[in-house]
Amino acid sequence: MADTLTKVEEKEPLFGKKERQLIYDPLFDNNPITIQVLGICSALAVTSLVVPSFVMSIAVVFVCGFASLFTSLVRERIPTQVRMIVQLVIIASLVTIVELTLKYLNYPIYKQLSVYIGLIITNCIVMGRLEAFAMANKPWRSFIDGIGNGLGYGLILIAVAAVREIFGKGSFAGIQLIGPSPDYFINTTAESGIGTWFSWYSNNNLMVLPAAAMFLIGIFIWIQRSRNPKLVDIS
Amino acid sequence: MILLDSFINIFIKAAFIENMVLAYFLGMCSYLAVSKTVKTAFGLGLAVIFVLAVTMPINWVIETYLLSENGLLGMDLTFLRLILFIAVIASMVQLVEMVIEKVSPALYNSLGIFLPLITVNCAILGGSLFMVSREYNLTESIAFGLGGGFGWFLAIIAIAAIREKIKYSNVPPALRGLGMAFILTGLMGMAFMSLMGIDPAALSGN
Numbered sequence: 001m002a003d004t005l006t007k008v009e010e011k012e013p014l015f016g017k018k019e020r021q022l023i024y025d026p027l028f029d030n031n032p033i034t035i036q037v038l039g040i041c042s043a044l045a046v047t048s049l050v051v052p053s054f055v056m057s058i059a060v061v062f063v064c065g066f067a068s069l070f071t072s073l074v075r076e077r078i079p080t081q082v083r084m085i086v087q088l089v090i091i092a093s094l095v096t097i098v099e100l101t102l103k104y105l106n107y108p109i110y111k112q113l114s115v116y117i118g119l120i121i122t123n124c125i126v127m128g129r130l131e132a133f134a135m136a137n138k139p140w141r142s143f144i145d146g147i148g149n150g151l152g153y154g155l156i157l158i159a160v161a162a163v164r165e166i167f168g169k170g171s172f173a174g175i176q177l178i179g180p181s182p183d184y185f186i187n188t189t190a191e192s193g194i195g196t197w198f199s200w201y202s203n204n205n206l207m208v209l210p211a212a213a214m215f216l217i218g219i220f221i222w223i224q225r226s227r228n229p230k231l232v233d234i235s
Numbered sequence: 236m237i238l239l240d241s242f243i244n245i246f247i248k249a250a251f252i253e254n255m256v257l258a259y260f261l262g263m264c265s266y267l268a269v270s271k272t273v274k275t276a277f278g279l280g281l282a283v284i285f286v287l288a289v290t291m292p293i294n295w296v297i298e299t300y301l302l303s304e305n306g307l308l309g310m311d312l313t314f315l316r317l318i319l320f321i322a323v324i325a326s327m328v329q330l331v332e333m334v335i336e337k338v339s340p341a342l343y344n345s346l347g348i349f350l351p352l353i354t355v356n357c358a359i360l361g362g363s364l365f366m367v368s369r370e371y372n373l374t375e376s377i378a379f380g381l382g383g384g385f386g387w388f389l390a391i392i393a394i395a396a397i398r399e400k401i402k403y404s405n406v407p408p409a410l411r412g413l414g415m416a417f418i419l420t421g422l423m424g425m426a427f428m429s430l431m432g433i434d435p436a437a438l439s440g441n
Contacts, residue, residue: 037413040263041357084354085325092318100314115364118317122357124264209428210258214421218414225409 022144026152029228032125033156034221039125044213045116046157050173052112053161055102057154059117061147063094064126068134068146075135087130088121095120125149160216168207242378245371249382252431255358256390257424262358266391267416269352276395279352282331284384286353287362290327291380294320294363295373320363328354358387394419 032038039060046056070090071078078086099117103110110117120126129149134142166172206212255261262283269279297319304311332350336343353359362383366376397419406415 034413037267038264040267041261041361044260044263084351085322088321088325088354089318092321096314096317099317114368115361118364119261119357119361121317121321122355122360124355127355209425210260211421211424211428213260214417214424218410218417218421221414221417222407222410225414226407229409 019141019144022141023148023151026145026149027155028152028224031152031156031224032128032149033153033217034224036125036128038128039123039153040217041119041123044160044217045210046113047161047213048164048168048208049112050158050161050165052109053157054154054173055106055109056113056116057150057157059098059102060120060123060125060153061150063091063098063120063123064129064150064153065143065146066094067091067126068129068142069139071130071134072137072139072142078135083135087127091126091130092121125153156217156220159220160213163216164207164212167204168212170203238374242374245375245378246382246385247433249379250386250389251427252433254386254390254427255361255383256387257420257427259361261361262356262387265352265356266387266394266420267413270391270395270398270416273392273395273399276391280388280391282350282353283356283358283387284381286324286328286331287359287384287387288377288380289331290324290359291362291366291376292373293323293327295366295371295376297323298367316367320360324359324363325354358383390423393423 026032030036033040046052067087067090071087074086095118098120099110102113102117126146129146133145137145162172170176249255253259256263256266265279270276298316300306301308302312302316302319306312328350332343335350362380366379371379394416398416401415401419410418
């Protein structure tokens, strides 16, 4: 992690300490999902498999970064009364670009994500960052902040998806890891590939249910807050 | 009669079996943020039912007569769908806010702060997008709007009531508030799964 960051810094003189903090903060201590409670709406329903969650994260990073950039560019010209509509139009156009691109590149995943790609528009992370950061900061910083928050969202999304897929289906990103592999029943004597590890394991169906995502995020919040008691809210 | 049957079917399905919050996680942000007391949850729930039931038929009309290839313009304009839908929702919310302010200032005072929140409630836009992907007709989309709104209302009332009571329990400090709300929602989701056994067709006597 540190290596890649210093490399980026060498290439990009604009990438100073402040910017690095803008990327780091939303990943852990100020995570949009577990701390700011934003963007849960579209987050949970796509997390039963790793690949769709990954695609979703990329889409959110893209939309969040560029929406912040463009909003920040026009921030001095937006009248305050109509700023919500202006922001929504910027976000909606970006989401349309993402939707059409994904439809062209990978139709099965587009079908699988169905309405949730469109719902990035109402994803509170994007709106929240536009209101809280991009309306008051310079374009480059806003862009970094948007990317950082998108990454923080993606981190939780992929973590939840990984747990749900490994325990619910015994696979990771479609590759069988634990539990009896599909060809195990035919070829019981050979260690047929990676899938025969823990072949006694039978899939936990709870993990496939939507409720599992809620439990997992609850547990993530629990872990994070017991490690850092400053984050505990009294209410 | 067939019309009424399908209306009831979709209403029950949207409200209980495929609950917006507990099965699709739509509208989670305001669901978690505004569910600390039953009173405010009640207000927001009513506003969501109203906006969902109003925007859904309007978006249906836009989708069918404006955007689709067989519509008035004769062009496939579906790439404008997201922008138009969100514009309709934002303006409807604004309109509802203005009307309520004129007609009933008392209701406006209790709902006032929540109305703008509804624009970015994923349940509203999500409902319209589901309507498109499931190819509902006009009656079905009204039923889906009402049912989905009612389901959302039920869920937020339930969690608010639980959260009011759980204040008196000894929850681990790190889990207080948000963490517990997540776990409770998960449990409620599992409880609602038992409603999957409902067969809407049997209710209408078929």
